Amino acid sequence: MESPNCPSLEQSAGPTEDEPKTKSQAEQTDGSNVVSRVFKTEFDAKYKIYDMRTPLNAFMSGQYKRSGAYNTLRNRLPVILTNVIDTLTKDKSELVEQFGEEAREELKIIIGLISRLKYELQTDKPFQAFAGEEPDRALWNKFLSLLPDEERTFFRSCCLYSECYMHRKLYSFVENSIFLRPYDFHVKIKEHSLTSCIDDVLSLTKYTRRTDKSLEIFGELLRINLWSNCNDAPRDLETPAPPPSPFNKNVLEDVIAADEYILANQEAQIWQCLDNRKQNKRSQVDFILDNAGYELFTDFILAEYMIEKGLATKVCFHMKAHPWFVTDVTARDFKWTLEYLSQHPDYIISLIGKKFLQFLEEGKFELAPISHFWTCPYPFFRMREADPDLYSSLQQSKLIVFKGDLNYRKLLQDVCWDSTQDMNTCLRGFLPSNMCAIRRVKAEVICGLPEGVSETQSRKDPHWMISGIYGVIQFVDGSREFGY
Numbered sequence: 001m002e003s004p005n006c007p008s009l010e011q012s013a014g015p016t017e018d019e020p021k022t023k024s025q026a027e028q029t030d031g032s033n034v035v036s037r038v039f040k041t042e043f044d045a046k047y048k049i050y051d052m053r054t055p056l057n058a059f060m061s062g063q064y065k066r067s068g069a070y071n072t073l074r075n076r077l078p079v080i081l082t083n084v085i086d087t088l089t090k091d092k093s094e095l096v097e098q099f100g101e102e103a104r105e106e107l108k109i110i111i112g113l114i115s116r117l118k119y120e121l122q123t124d125k126p127f128q129a130f131a132g133e134e135p136d137r138a139l140w141n142k143f144l145s146l147l148p149d150e151e152r153t154f155f156r157s158c159c160l161y162s163e164c165y166m167h168r169k170l171y172s173f174v175e176n177s178i179f180l181r182p183y184d185f186h187v188k189i190k191e192h193s194l195t196s197c198i199d200d201v202l203s204l205t206k207y208t209r210r211t212d213k214s215l216e217i218f219g220e221l222l223r224i225n226l227w228s229n230c231n232d233a234p235r236d237l238e239t240p241a242p243p244p245s246p247f248n249k250n251v252l253e254d255v256i257a258a259d260e261y262i263l264a265n266q267e268a269q270i271w272q273c274l275d276n277r278k279q280n281k282r283s284q285v286d287f288i289l290d291n292a293g294y295e296l297f298t299d300f301i302l303a304e305y306m307i308e309k310g311l312a313t314k315v316c317f318h319m320k321a322h323p324w325f326v327t328d329v330t331a332r333d334f335k336w337t338l339e340y341l342s343q344h345p346d347y348i349i350s351l352i353g354k355k356f357l358q359f360l361e362e363g364k365f366e367l368a369p370i371s372h373f374w375t376c377p378y379p380f381f382r383m384r385e386a387d388p389d390l391y392s393s394l395q396q397s398k399l400i401v402f403k404g405d406l407n408y409r410k411l412l413q414d415v416c417w418d419s420t421q422d423m424n425t426c427l428r429g430f431l432p433s434n435m436c437a438i439r440r441v442k443a444e445v446i447c448g449l450p451e452g453v454s455e456t457q458s459r460k461d462p463h464w465m466i467s468g469i470y471g472v473i474q475f476v477d478g479s480r481e482f483g484y
């Protein structure tokens with residue numbers, strides 16, 4: 001993103017209707033984001049990349065050069081694939097030892113397939129149907145076949161679709177192998193994201209042992225949870241480094257100092273929703289998880305608080321059916337984390353790990369049945385028709401906690417909404433129950449901000465929407481819909 005002089009999104013006089021436009025409509029009508037037809041590089045000319053920001057109400061897409069989506073497709077995703085190839089090459093002997101000599105040949109084939117995927121990404125090739133044993137093959141192929149031809153490539157499609165497609169394809173390579181099938185390319189990164197933070201785990205454990213039941217403490221836990229959503233995607237030299245984070249991810253010392261970086265904070269409404277027994281007879285809270293490591297640990301701490309203070313009788317954790325967006329939690333990561341903590345040599349860490357394991361045995365913590373909906377490209381408003389069982393199970397929830405940036409993008413269909421748009425509108429009818437979103441802002445998809453905030457932010461820091469140093473804690477009241 002090298003666009004300090006370009007018009008800000010909020011200055012654009014885009015249409016005001018709620019329905020997002022297709023990209024071609026956006027190009028035709030959004031005059032304020034003047035489309036520069038002078039392509040600056042050979043790549044831009046070849047793949048028709050417009051030198052403009054994402055128009056208001058359009059989907060995020062790599063075809064807009066001055067967008068985080070372009071940066072993701074051009075810089076971040078190829079690096080993810082290169083890193084996986086490097087890991088496979090470096091760990092070859094270890095993997096052969098673990099999965100048998102036959103895995104050697106498979107590794108070669110998989111490296112070749114990943115290189116091809118990277119080439120397809122970098123040359124904006126059309127998405128290919130899935131042809132293996134993927135359990136969600138039909139869903140994906142139907143989705144791909146319904147995409148209009150001109151939107152079926154990496155840079156022309158909605159960026160959410162392109163990213164989901166790349167991660168789904170990547171996993172399909174091991175999924176369709178024989179010997180490497182149980183392998184997760186990202187397992188070491190995920191384990192490291194916990195083991196490297198063990199001091200933070202210990203401090204947070206000690207800090208949260210004797211807490212009161214109060215909005216003040218609850219709010220602090222929400223904020224600690226928010227700042228833990230900080231997995232940093234790999235960046236390359238073309239991308240300016242984000243400004244240094246003004247606080248540590250564990251934020252125990254400076255959680256208050258970090259408050260000015262929270263652009264919308266509805267923790268009081270979330271507290272009210274959980275603490276209001278008369279109005280809300282439901283007692284289960286659902287977490288739609290994001291990243292493994294320290295973030296997952298803070299999810300456990302927040303869930304523990306909800307249970308111990310009588311705000312919920314059970315917390316149900318929804319995780320990904322398979323490796324996803326590098327660090328997302330799978331059932332294997334969830335169980336590994338609890339085992340790792342409970343067997344840790346530090347007595348305090350092992351105690352908390354054992355306590356969480358016991359919560360699992362007692363049904364206070366629960367793993368939700370695996371759903372492929374979380375790893376499909378659909379935004380959440382499509383859940384009711386795509387996975388009606390999941391939708392109706394979420395209707396039983398007292399509060400659904402959506403963690404992280406990707407879930408937020410799926411809530412808002414990866415659309416560049418006016419930042420002041422009411423969240424209810426942006427959800428397009430997706431409201432199974434009360435919901436909250438806890439997310440560091442890493443993509444230009446946001447709503448529910450007070451008037452003027454976005455303009456002020458843009459003046460202060462043109463990269464504020466992709467830097468990940470700002471956050472939101474937002475709430476949507478589902479009670480009117482269900483008459484609690």
Ligand SMILES: O=P(O)(O)OC[C@H]1O[C@](O)(CO)[C@@H](O)[C@@H]1O
Nearest residue numbers: 229233290404405406407442443
């Ligand atoms: O772990 P989180 O918070 O979902 O963030 C990861 C997301 O952020 C991004 O890096 C930018 O939106 C995406 O690639 C990805 O969706």
